[in-house]
Amino acid sequence: QSVLTQPASVSGSPGQSITISCTGTSSDVGGYKYVSWYQQHPGKAPKVMIYEVSKRPSGVSNRFSGSKSGNTASLTISGLQAEDEADYYCSAYRSSTTVLFGGGTKLTVL
Amino acid sequence: EVQLVQSGAEVKEPGDSLKISCKTSGYSFSTYWIGWVRQMPGKGLEWMGIIYPGDSETRYSPSFQGQVTISADKSMTTAYLQWSSLKASDSAMYYCARRSDYVGDYWGQGTLVTVSS
Numbered sequence: 585q586s587v588l589t590q591p592a593s594v595s596g597s598p599g600q601s602i603t604i605s606c607t608g609t610s611s612d613v614g615g616y617k618y619v620s621w622y623q624q625h626p627g628k629a630p631k632v633m634i635y636e637v638s639k640r641p642s643g644v645s646n647r648f649s650g651s652k653s654g655n656t657a658s659l660t661i662s663g664l665q666a667e668d669e670a671d672y673y674c675s676a677y678r679s680s681t682t683v684l685f686g687g688g689t690k691l692t693v694l
Numbered sequence: 695e696v697q698l699v700q701s702g703a704e705v706k707e708p709g710d711s712l713k714i715s716c717k718t719s720g721y722s723f724s725t726y727w728i729g730w731v732r733q734m735p736g737k738g739l740e741w742m743g744i745i746y747p748g749d750s751e752t753r754y755s756p757s758f759q760g761q762v763t764i765s766a767d768k769s770m771t772t773a774y775l776q777w778s779s780l781k782a783s784d785s786a787m788y789y790c791a792r793r794s795d796y797v798g799d800y801w802g803q804g805t806l807v808t809v810s811s
Contacts, residue, residue: 618796622739629789629801630731630739641799673739677796681753685739 588613588674588686595692601662604689606674607655612684614655618677621650621659624688625670633672634659661691669693696720698728698790698802705808706780713776714805716790723771724748727793730764730775733804734786744793745773780809 589607596602606613606621613619619637622630632641634650637657647662657676661668674686701715716728729744743754747766754764766773773790788805791798 620797622798624739629804630791630798631801632797632799635797635799636795675739675797682755683741683796685741688738 587678587684588676590672590674590686590689592687593690593692595694596661596664597694598664598666600664601660602664602691603661604659604672604674604691606657606659606676606686608657608676608684609655612676612678613652613657613674616677618683619650619652619657620675621648621657622673622675623668623670624673630673664693666693696792696800698792698800700788700790700802700805703806703808705810707811708780708782708809710780710809711776711778712780712807713774714788714807716773716775716802718771718773718792721792723766724768728766728773729791729793729798730762730773731789731791731798732758732786733789739789742775742788747771747773780807782809782811785809 617636621634623633624630633648637652638650649660651658672689697719699717724747727744727746730742732740742758743764745752745764745766763776785808790802792800
């Protein structure tokens with residue numbers, strides 16, 4: 585069982601918006617700005633979509649946004665597209681030796 | 695262009711040793727942490743540990759301390775992950791990733807390790 589809790593699956597239709605939550609504790613998600621989100625398509629390496637809670641790397645669509653409230657971080661994808669179907673993982677700093685991942689959320693585009 | 699290119703898939707028997715590699719290019723190898731992530735079949739991601747090639751400081755996640763060894767060769771701009779005695783439970787996909795402020799910003803393509811008798 586992962587320390588960061590994510591829903592196992594979410595789904596949405598093309599054009600809709602979805603939000604994936606990531607719940608941790610005050611020692612990780614709630615305690616630092618180092619929360620990130622990764623997208624992983626089947627058979628591919630993860631790709632960072634959001635870092636430091638809400639920043640987007642160059643090249644990532646502005647349909648992806650991140651936020652945090654207390655010990656829960658969220659990834660929102662607006663204008664859902666078929667290519668967004670993938671697994672999504674949150675990640676959070678806990679200590680100099682520990683960066684946690686969530687258990688992952690499978691996004692299905694209906 | 696930043697690139698991380700990992701060595702190929704491995705099939706080993708329990709008790710074998712193994713060293714897989716991650717060849718980097720396109721950035722200053724010595725000035726970024728680089729780490730390894732395990733993904734067991736059908737499961738999530740786990741950071742195993744990281745190394746700072748500039749001074750070889752290495753940090754292991756508690757779950758992997760003593761189980762693997764992470765190293766780096768500055769002259770080859772390559773990071774390594776090695777096992778002295780593999781177990782069936784080590785069967786997984788292993789990714790290397792450059793770490794920048796606790797984020798894996800560039801990733802290798804993955805190395806599949808299969809341990810079976």
